[in-house]
Amino acid sequence: MTNESKYRFVGTRPLRHDGVDKVTGRAQFGADFALPDMLWGRTLRSPHAHARILRMDTHRARALPGVAAVVTAADLPEVEPGPGPVNLRDLSCNVLARNKVLYHGHALAAVAATTEALAAEALELIEVEYEPLPPVLSLDDALAPGAAILHEGRAPKRYKVSGPTNVAARCEFSRGDLTRGFAEADLLLKRSFRTQTVHQGYIEPHAVLAQTGADGRSTLWCCTQGAFMVRHYCSALLGLDSAKLRVVPSEIGGGFGGKTTVYQEPVALLLSRVSGRPVKMVMSREEVFRATGPGCATRVEVKLGARRDGTLTAARASLWYEAGAFPGSPVEPGAMCIFAPYRIENLFIEGFDVCCNKPKTTAYRAPGAPQAAFAMESLLDELAQVLKLDPLELRSRNAAQKGDQLAYGPRFKEIGLTETLSKAREHPHYKAPLEAGCGRGVAVGFWFNAGMNSSATLHLGGDGGVSLVTGNPDIGGSRASLAMLCAEELGIEVERVRPVVADTDTAPYTDLTGGSRVTFATGMAVVEASRKLVAELCARAARIWDCEPAQVTFHEGRCLPTAASGLDHSPLSVAELAARMAQTGGPINAQAQLTARGPGPGFATHICDVRVDPETGRVEVLRYTAIQDAGRAIHPSYVEGQMQGGAAQGIGWALNEEYLYDENGALENAGFLDYRIPVASDLPMIDTVLVEVPNPTHPYGVRGVGETPIVAPLAAVANAVRAATGVRMTELPISPPRLLAALGLKQNGGAR
Amino acid sequence: MAKHLVQTRLNGEPVEFLCDPHATLLDALRNTLQRTGAKEGCASGDCGACSVLLDGRLVCACLVLAAEVEGCEVTSVEGVAQAAQLHPIQQKLLEHAALQCGVCTPGIVVAAKALLDRNPDPSEREVRYWLAGNLCRCTGYDKIIRAILDAAAELRG
Numbered sequence: 001m002t003n004e005s006k007y008r009f010v011g012t013r014p015l016r017h018d019g020v021d022k023v024t025g026r027a028q029f030g031a032d033f034a035l036p037d038m039l040w041g042r043t044l045r046s047p048h049a050h051a052r053i054l055r056m057d058t059h060r061a062r063a064l065p066g067v068a069a070v071v072t073a074a075d076l077p078e079v080e081p082g083p084g085p086v087n088l089r090d091l092s093c094n095v096l097a098r099n100k101v102l103y104h105g106h107a108l109a110a111v112a113a114t115t116e117a118l119a120a121e122a123l124e125l126i127e128v129e130y131e132p133l134p135p136v137l138s139l140d141d142a143l144a145p146g147a148a149i150l151h152e153g154r155a156p157k158r159y160k161v162s163g164p165t166n167v168a169a170r171c172e173f174s175r176g177d178l179t180r181g182f183a184e185a186d187l188l189l190k191r192s193f194r195t196q197t198v199h200q201g202y203i204e205p206h207a208v209l210a211q212t213g214a215d216g217r218s219t220l221w222c223c224t225q226g227a228f229m230v231r232h233y234c235s236a237l238l239g240l241d242s243a244k245l246r247v248v249p250s251e252i253g254g255g256f257g258g259k260t261t262v263y264q265e266p267v268a269l270l271l272s273r274v275s276g277r278p279v280k281m282v283m284s285r286e287e288v289f290r291a292t293g294p295g296c297a298t299r300v301e302v303k304l305g306a307r308r309d310g311t312l313t314a315a316r317a318s319l320w321y322e323a324g325a326f327p328g329s330p331v332e333p334g335a336m337c338i339f340a341p342y343r344i345e346n347l348f349i350e351g352f353d354v355c356c357n358k359p360k361t362t363a364y365r366a367p368g369a370p371q372a373a374f375a376m377e378s379l380l381d382e383l384a385q386v387l388k389l390d391p392l393e394l395r396s397r398n399a400a401q402k403g404d405q406l407a408y409g410p411r412f413k414e415i416g417l418t419e420t421l422s423k424a425r426e427h428p429h430y431k432a433p434l435e436a437g438c439g440r441g442v443a444v445g446f447w448f449n450a451g452m453n454s455s456a457t458l459h460l461g462g463d464g465g466v467s468l469v470t471g472n473p474d475i476g477g478s479r480a481s482l483a484m485l486c487a488e489e490l491g492i493e494v495e496r497v498r499p500v501v502a503d504t505d506t507a508p509y510t511d512l513t514g515g516s517r518v519t520f521a522t523g524m525a526v527v528e529a530s531r532k533l534v535a536e537l538c539a540r541a542a543r544i545w546d547c548e549p550a551q552v553t554f555h556e557g558r559c560l561p562t563a564a565s566g567l568d569h570s571p572l573s574v575a576e577l578a579a580r581m582a583q584t585g586g587p588i589n590a591q592a593q594l595t596a597r598g599p600g601p602g603f604a605t606h607i608c609d610v611r612v613d614p615e616t617g618r619v620e621v622l623r624y625t626a627i628q629d630a631g632r633a634i635h636p637s638y639v640e641g642q643m644q645g646g647a648a649q650g651i652g653w654a655l656n657e658e659y660l661y662d663e664n665g666a667l668e669n670a671g672f673l674d675y676r677i678p679v680a681s682d683l684p685m686i687d688t689v690l691v692e693v694p695n696p697t698h699p700y701g702v703r704g705v706g707e708t709p710i711v712a713p714l715a716a717v718a719n720a721v722r723a724a725t726g727v728r729m730t731e732l733p734i735s736p737p738r739l740l741a742a743l744g745l746k747q748n749g750g751a752r
Numbered sequence: 753m754a755k756h757l758v759q760t761r762l763n764g765e766p767v768e769f770l771c772d773p774h775a776t777l778l779d780a781l782r783n784t785l786q787r788t789g790a791k792e793g794c795a796s797g798d799c800g801a802c803s804v805l806l807d808g809r810l811v812c813a814c815l816v817l818a819a820e821v822e823g824c825e826v827t828s829v830e831g832v833a834q835a836a837q838l839h840p841i842q843q844k845l846l847e848h849a850a851l852q853c854g855v856c857t858p859g860i861v862v863a864a865k866a867l868l869d870r871n872p873d874p875s876e877r878e879v880r881y882w883l884a885g886n887l888c889r890c891t892g893y894d895k896i897i898r899a900i901l902d903a904a905a906e907l908r909g
Binding site: 013015016018019020022023024025026027028029031032034117200201202203204205251252253254255256282284285475476477635637638640641642644645646647648649671672673677678679680681682683685686 | 772782783786787788789790791792793794795796798799801828829830832833838842845846847848849851852853854855856857858861876877879880881883884885886887888889890891892893894895896897898
């Protein structure tokens with residue numbers, strides 16, 4: 001696993017370039033920008049979960065002294081859904097409601113005023129008349145006969161049904177012969193699992209500052225996972241030429257998928273265009289919970305057939321995922337992931353995207369996969385228990401290998417699932433004795449990882465330093481990993497590379513920071529650009545030596561004549577060549593752009609020990625180990641950090657986190673006190689083991705690492721709770737009241 | 753409503769500012785005094801991103817009225833490093849890669865300083881409970897705890 005001999009920087013742990021700014025408070029996050037003459041914007045939000053908007057009157061708000069602009073959906077053009085994966089009409093209606101409000105907290109109007117207090121006062125003066133409609137607050141509500149329909153007259157995709165439905169789409173994957181597969185089984189297991197709505201829980205609320213000049217050109221400063229994404233959506237929603245909009249990404253205080261769309265960004269832009277002044281909008285924590293994200297609630301039904309030796313003969317899954325107010329839950333990736341870690345010849349998977357009166361769900365770290373894995377990995381645990389097999393051994397016997405075909409078509413190249421399972425079995429944690437009242441669980445996690453489009457530009461400075469420009473907001477250390485790849489290629493110190501996260505006018509196009517793609521895909525662009533820069537350096541050396549570029553080679557940061565050339569010149573370093581740029585042909589820059597193919601699938605195996613307090617139902621995580629195939633860990637500390645952070649987030653999801661709604665659809669726990677994410681005293685140290693099975697499509701073998709770690713913990717925790725108590729929890733979170741109820745049921749002989 | 757004149761010391765320097773009676777210390781720091789190191793994550797004292805020291809005591813700046821700091825000594829994250837010299841807590845957070853997005857980091861730095869100022873040799877458990885009011889969603893806390901224990905060891909010499 002060591003690569004020190006092969007690489008100079010890759011695999012080392014340098015200090016991150018943006019580190020000092022972040023430990024001293026100097027780094028500028030979304031809410032840290034201000035401009036002279038700035039107005040404050042605030043949003044009017046629906047007090048109903050489901051209602052028709054009969055009338056809206058903003059006259060009194062506009063008349064309040066100090067109010068400079070009031071906007072509603074009437075100020076936005078009606079847009080077509082568009083050809084892309086995101087329905088722009090829905091996005092527009094989510095940003096400012098048109099005709100109907102679809103969740104408690106749905107934005108209806110916004111005000112810009114000289115102070116925040118005045119803007120809030122103006123909101124009170126906006127009169128809205130609603131016709132309340134019955135709220136649809138769960139999958140069961142949404143799918144019940146006669147349910148209120150969120151989007152009347154809209155036909156579901158790939159789903160035939162007579163009459164209106166809240167199902168927005170259906171997906172299906174199958175292979176082999178399910179009937180035969182189940183007939184070949186010695187044992188059949190079937191169970192249904194549920195998870196609740198959860199939030200990404202980034203600590204930084206959404207924030208934006210918009211400025212528009214008299215020439216109609218605008219600039220937006222905002223915290224986002226993708227500045228180009230913000231530019232595209234804002235331009236499309238406002239009917240603007242994207243050349244008139246510059247988006248400057250601030251430092252981003254967490255996203256986890258939750259900052260891959262727009263909320264108040266187009267509204268702030270609109271307010272600044274109407275008022276002609278800069279407008280700043282910062283969400284409150286309550287607004288973040290009520291109206292952004294969340295990760296979706298699900299029901300997943302799994303049926304497995306297995307032989308006595310544990311071989312899986314067939315598998316069937318049905319997944320229902322809440323989309324929230326508008327279509328677009330991650331049910332399809334959930335369906336694609338659910339059986340991906342295992343070699344199963346006969347399978348059938350169907351998924352349903354279901355609308356309900358909750359905020360539109362947004363991506364949340366490995367979107368759709370944790371909920372699916374919770375179901376599959378829990379049922380596998382049960383299978384191991386029934387067959388009296390070691391749960392890791394059961395998984396090893398069925399583990400997918402290179403060449404195995406996925407339910408959705410492609411075949412795996414090199415993957416590291418088996419290696420993570422072996423490391424888990426060898427780990428001291430797995431062999432450590434357990435005290436009474438404690439239990440140990442394991443689970444496997446899988447995520448595809450994304451490729452998509454990336455670019456990188458390198459500018460060589462006169463002293464041999466390099467500025468590395470990309471457009472990917474650095475959400476967890478990607479400046480460092482990209483700079484390390486560049487330093488490795490150029491043979492210069494990591495500190496001599498200055499990684500810059502630039503705005504949309506300056507950076508070459510890149511897709512957003514998400515899908516664990518930046519070190520993989522933007523990293524590929526950085527490597528390619530670095531190699532172009534090296535080629536140019538060789539050409540410059542050739543010019544100095546009056547030879548052919550082919551007679552020059554590059555090794556460890558220096559150009560030197562090839563052995564075959566027979567030339568005898570002292571090597572020229574990057575710095576020496578940089579100093580002579582002006583005499584050898586002028587500035588040296590390089591750029592690369594690509595669509596990154598072949599992201600490496602990520603696999604992880606997690607081990608979790610818990611202690612259950614039978615009096616209170618509280619579950620304490622005693623020990624946790626995350627083992628993951630990173631392909632190649634460019635900066636191992638930040639890879640470990642992703643594994644630890646994902647595990648912690650997954651533990652919170654398993655034990656505590658859920659949206660609690662009242663019967664009218666108002667969120668009852670819209671704050672960090674009541675929506676309790678794990679705090680330092682809730683967790684133990686999280687041990688990590690890095691496995692490195694290089695991804696053959698990346699020049700350094702990188703796979704994505706950010707999302708895989710949240711997939712396994714839900715089931716790892718639930719399986720540990722089962723081991724500790726004998727009770728299988730099929731619904732998350734395993735909160736004290738839910739666990740106490742289940743333990744009580746067991747005592748009364750009601751549970752298995 | 754008339755504004756209050758507040759005279760206080762911020763990071764060792766005298767400052768005075770005007771504030772609304774209902775304005776929080778966090779408002780004053782961020783919007784009046786342009787010290788944006790303290791972050792607003794919740795405005796309800798649940799996340800700790802706005803942690804500052806008030807006469808050496810750890811507080812959430814979002815829960816303190818600006819007018820209350822009259823005559824006090826306020827230390828914000830901007831005052832933890834001495835000139836260009838990072839505090840050992842800051843240095844160790846960097847060395848341990850104990851930040852990812854970094855938005856909770858200013859609060860963690862200030863809270864950890866408050867801990868080590870009164871307890872130079874805390875146990876892991878003591879660090880975890882002291883930091884229980886500082887939410888971090890990225891790291892799982894592991895590297896933060898290690899960094900603070902390491903900084904404590906270095907400060908003890």
